[in-house]
Amino acid sequence: MNISKGLIIAVDFDGTIVEDAYPRIGDERLFAFDTLKRLQADGHRLILWTYRHGKKLDEAVNFCKANGIEFYAINRSFPEEDILENASRKIHADLFIDDRNIGGVLGWGEIYQMLTNEAPKPKQKKKKGFFRF
Numbered sequence: 001m002n003i004s005k006g007l008i009i010a011v012d013f014d015g016t017i018v019e020d021a022y023p024r025i026g027d028e029r030l031f032a033f034d035t036l037k038r039l040q041a042d043g044h045r046l047i048l049w050t051y052r053h054g055k056k057l058d059e060a061v062n063f064c065k066a067n068g069i070e071f072y073a074i075n076r077s078f079p080e081e082d083i084l085e086n087a088s089r090k091i092h093a094d095l096f097i098d099d100r101n102i103g104g105v106l107g108w109g110e111i112y113q114m115l116t117n118e119a120p121k122p123k124q125k126k127k128k129g130f131f132r133f
């Protein structure tokens with residue numbers, strides 16, 4: 001799946017960006033913020049799509065900001081969208097990344113590779129000695 005630029009990607013928080021420890025904030029999942037930053041740099045809009053609300057949502061948003069991620073929108077399809085009480089929180093996105101997928105969430109490296117069709121680059125062998133050409 002080689003995706004085009006400019007997609008809207010909804011990303012869950014608990015269990016996806018961080019290990020699930022709700023109502024606390026769990027540890028960052030390996031490469032989560034690096035991958036999210038790269039997706040933004042690639043031109044995609046990220047939406048934080050989470051069960052959290054109120055103070056717990058603010059904590060998650062601030063945690064992401066402290067780790068270099070600011071979302072295009074939070075629990076809505078676009079920043080200006082009015083959210084009505086008792087309305088569905090279903091949002092418009094091209095892709096959803098969530099730990100509740102069938103089969104669970106992949107590792108963030110795998111997610112990026114799947115979205116970009118970019119194979120991992122082989123590690124170069126380091127030459128021993130003083131001169132490395």
